[in-house]
Amino acid sequence: MSTQPAFKRILLKLSGEALMGDQNFGISPSVTEFLAGEIRAVVDVGVEVALVVGGGNIFRGEGLAKAGMDRVTGDQMGMLATVINALALQDALERAGGLQARVQSAIRINEVCEDFIRRKAMRHLEKGRVVVFAAGTGNPFFTTDSAAALRAIEREADLMLKATKVDGIYSADPKKDATATKYSELSYDEALSRRLGVMDQTAMVLCRDHGMKLCVYDMDRPGALLKIICGDTTIGTRVNR
Ligand code: GTP
Numbered sequence: 001m002s003t004q005p006a007f008k009r010i011l012l013k014l015s016g017e018a019l020m021g022d023q024n025f026g027i028s029p030s031v032t033e034f035l036a037g038e039i040r041a042v043v044d045v046g047v048e049v050a051l052v053v054g055g056g057n058i059f060r061g062e063g064l065a066k067a068g069m070d071r072v073t074g075d076q077m078g079m080l081a082t083v084i085n086a087l088a089l090q091d092a093l094e095r096a097g098g099l100q101a102r103v104q105s106a107i108r109i110n111e112v113c114e115d116f117i118r119r120k121a122m123r124h125l126e127k128g129r130v131v132v133f134a135a136g137t138g139n140p141f142f143t144t145d146s147a148a149a150l151r152a153i154e155r156e157a158d159l160m161l162k163a164t165k166v167d168g169i170y171s172a173d174p175k176k177d178a179t180a181t182k183y184s185e186l187s188y189d190e191a192l193s194r195r196l197g198v199m200d201q202t203a204m205v206l207c208r209d210h211g212m213k214l215c216v217y218d219m220d221r222p223g224a225l226l227k228i229i230c231g232d233t234t235i236g237t238r239v240n241r
Contacts, residue, residue, distance in 0.1 A: 003226075005042075005229050006231035009050075009155065009157045009158055009159075010047055010158070010229065011151055011157040011159075011160045012049060012051050012160075012163060012225070013051075013053075013054075013144070013160065014035065014054065014163050014219070015054045016055045016056035016082070016085055018165070019032060019053070025057060027057065027084075027088045032088055032089060033092055034222075036092040038222070038224075039051075039130060040097040041223070045230070048125040048128075049130050050121070050131045050151060050152075050155060051086075051131070053082055053132065055084070056081075058084060061075030061140065075140035076140065079106070079136050082136060083103070083105055083112065085134075086113070086132040087112070089103075089132050090132055093132075100130070102121075102129055103132045103134050104121055106138030107135040109135075116133065116135075122155060137150055145162070145200055148203065149202075149203040149207045153210045153212055159214075160212050161217060161228065162215070162217075163217060163219030164217070164218065165220065168235075169191065170183070170196075184238070185237065185239075186238075186239055187241065188239055188241060192205070198214075204239075208241055215237070221235070
């Protein structure tokens with residue numbers, strides 16, 4: 001396989017749940033260390049890597065609202081949860097991955113991390129630093145998938161990746177339906193009309209309207225990220241306009 005990257009700038013979306021590993025809650029150090037290694041391999045071939053992380057391993061605004069909490073408060077707690085995850089990733093990237101990393105938050109929390117400033121983020125990335133975008137879009141009612149789509153478009157990424165627990169997008173949930181088949185490629189309109197649940201509709205429409213390519217892949221597969229970046233199209237599912 002070539003180690004010549006087919007993409008120059010990527011945005012990787014990690015769910016909060018992905019950081020839990022085998023735990024029921026919180027952050028597994030072995031998972032963040034594994035991710036740091038996967039990301040390091042991609043940075044080493046000259047790719048600019050930005051991350052967006054969710055917060056579902058700690059708090060999920062929608063879930064809190066269903067339990068009776070005010071939705072905006074719940075979403076704000078969810079945003080703070082993503083900051084916690086972003087700090088854990090920054091630590092793992094710098095300590096285990098030997099990389100330089102910077103967290104930028106969409107809500108001001110200056111003592112803890114930098115504010116989101118697009119041009120500053122671009123400079124960090126040009127210098128080979130990994131930027132972790134935290135606190136979603138900074139607004140309630142928007143998911144971290146939408147934040148990932150927004151940041152990918154804003155920073156002119158040439159690929160957005162969504163790391164999941166399955167190796168791509170299936171016609172149905174493969175854990176519940178044995179007849180589910182995997183797509184190697186599909187369009188945003190197909191994903192939307194078939195309600196495939198890849199990402200929420202806001203995120204998909206944003207990606208579609210701005211021509212952002214998406215790859216959904218299994219984050220637990222060692223080396224998968226580097227292979228995708230180097231042009232291997234047999235891994236995961238690609239979604240295009
Ligand atoms: P250069 O401008 O390329 O030197 O980037 P840099 O990030 O190394 O320099 P800067 O002086 O901006 O930041 C030095 C350190 O302070 C880095 O670890 C930044 O993440 C951190 N830092 C910068 N701005 C803030 C901030 O507003 N809040 C917090 N908590 N840390 C910050």
